[in-house]
Amino acid sequence: xxxxxxxxxxxxxxxxxxxxxxxxxxxxxxxxxxxxxxxxxxxxxxxxxxxxxxxxxxxxxxxxxxxxxxxxxxxxxx
Numbered sequence: 001x002x003x004x005x006x007x008x009x010x011x012x013x014x015x016x017x018x019x020x021x022x023x024x025x026x027x028x029x030x031x032x033x034x035x036x037x038x039x040x041x042x043x044x045x046x047x048x049x050x051x052x053x054x055x056x057x058x059x060x061x062x063x064x065x066x067x068x069x070x071x072x073x074x075x076x077x078x
Contacts, residue, residue, distance in 0.1 A: 026052075
């Protein structure tokens with residue numbers, strides 16, 4: 001097998017770290033579903049899931065086009 005380039009090694013190192021961080025954060029968001037600890041509406045859930053799905057679509061687009069997407073955050077709409 002061919003040796004990996006330094007750039008590929010760095011990509012794999014960072015990707016593993018960042019994907020694991022995202023998985024942990026998604027699990028933490030899932031913890032918010034506990035109705036014994038939190039109160040929320042269906043609208044809250046739709047907004048959270050919509051924001052996450054939108055970012056995943058943008059992520060797929062970036063890898064498919066090898067480009068960059070706009071940086072955006074999340075905030076509940078009133």
